[in-house]
Amino acid sequence: MNGMRDGPWHRRHPLAVDTAIAVCFALGDTAITLVGATWWPERPDTLARVLLGAQALACLSLVIRRRAPLTVVAVLGAFTLAVTLLISPAHALTPANPGNVWAPFSTALAAYGPVFYGRTARNRRTAFLVLGLFTLVVARAWEPSVTVLTVGLLRTAVGPLLALYFDARRRLVCALTERAERAERERHLLAERARAEERGRLAGEMHDVVTHRVSLMVLQAGALRVTASDEATRRAAEELRAAGCQALEELRDLVGILRTAPEEDRTPSPDGLAALVAESTAAGVPAELVEVGDRSLASPVVGRTTYRIVREALTNVHKHACGARVTVCVEYDAGGVRVAVRNTRPSGSPDSELVRTGSGLGIAGLRQRIELVHGSLRAGPEPDGGFCVAAELPAYVPTAESVG
Known part of the structure; x- marks a missing residue:
């Protein structure tokens, strides 16, 4: 209209x-x-x-x-x-x-x-x-009559022929217009999806990086509160621990479901696993790293995924398995990479404030990341009362980075 x-x-x-x-x-x-x-x-x-x-x-x-x-x-x-x-x-x-x-x-x-x-x-x-x-x-x-037949036929045929031409032209213009409108709608949808994926990626980074670091800070502050000799230090440590728990609580509202890992992902490679284990030990959760095979057999995206698995598993141990010991085992070979993070039965009760800061999306995000590289993930309790996060990844996933 x-x-x-x-x-x-x-x-x-x-x-x-x-x-x-x-x-x-x-x-x-x-x-x-x-x-x-x-x-x-x-x-x-x-x-x-x-x-x-x-x-x-x-x-x-x-x-x-x-x-x-x-x-x-x-x-x-x-x-x-x-x-x-x-x-x-x-x-x-x-x-x-x-x-x-x-x-x-x-x-x-x-x-x-x-x-x-x-x-x-x-x-x-x-x-x-x-x-x-x-x-x-x-x-x-x-x-x-040749003249009458010819002129009469032309007079009644030119109109329909022109009608067929203009109708075909109109249909073509309508089809092209519809195609252009559909392409415009698809462009907007793709832009919306790209924005949604970027929001998901940022939420994943916040969950993977900030939550891990802040939870370590909370654990260290809690340890300092227990071991400090003077009251002022214990009070400052308690305030730091409470502030960290509050920060994690507020962060939980900003974390969404992880979607895709971008090509320009800068997650550390397996070279940073030793630092993760050392940080966990310093925070009061003894951890041991066992690596078998050559790290170079894993392509860059598989290496970063391995790092994410270990980091998420250690973060969960810090929250839910107080007093447990952790063993991180990574095996590299030409057929694939196998990662297993096992913790023993916890000896103490978890910090309720620290547990409430979790978003509940860590394992789900890991599973989605691992499926992107055609791997598999298993997470569940062990017969001895501990917990295990195990994953199997292909050794090589072709990307522009690995080709370069």
Whole structure:
């Protein structure tokens, strides 16, 4: 509706345009008839003048060529047939030039309508049937004449051919417009998805990095509170521990489900595993690192995924397994990388404030990351009361970085 109101004037006022066209064709056909180019006799009588008025009315039926195109064809066909029968065999009218086509020129425009405006297959079949009969009347097929047949056929064929061309062009423009609009919508959707993935990546980084560091800070502050000799130090350590727990609590609301690891990921490689284990030991959770095989067998993205697995598993031990010992085992070979982080049965109760700071998305995020590199993850309790996080990764995942 907006397109109709905002489009060109002739599209906004189709009835006015059709009325003007009908009047022009009526006047033109009347003038052409009066100069003897069609059926007009040398000595016009009352019948000729009546037929001239009927022809003008038939031409004015073009006003409804959009809404009732077959009616316009029927009206002009009926008039042409009536004139033909009055000339022969009735001999009530004698044209000045019997070799002319006796149909008005309005028939050319009338033949355009049924094909262009009858857009369904059923309407098209009916339109071609009616136009076939219309052509027989205009070309006087029962009185064969090369000139009349040729001119009559051209007059009734040009309109449908133009209609088919313009209809095909309109369909093509509509298809291209729809394709462009669909491409624009898809571009917006891709941009939205990219933004969502970036938000997910940032949330994952906050969970993987900030949570790990702050939880270590909380554990160290708690240890300092217990071992400090003076009250001021213990009070400061408690305030630091409480602030860390509050920071983790607030951070939990900002962490979302991890989605994809970008190519420009800068997570440390397995070279940083020793530092992770040392930090865990310094925070009061004894940890041991066992590496078997050559680290260079793991491609960069697999190495970073390995680092993430160990970091997340150690973070969970800090929160939930107070007093447990941890063993980190990483095996490298040509077939893949196997990672296992096992902790013994905890000897103490976990810090409830520290436990509440978890988002509950760590293992789910790890599983999603591991599936991206076609690996597998298992996380669950051990028979001795401990817990194990184990993963199997392919040794090589092709990326632009590894190719470089």
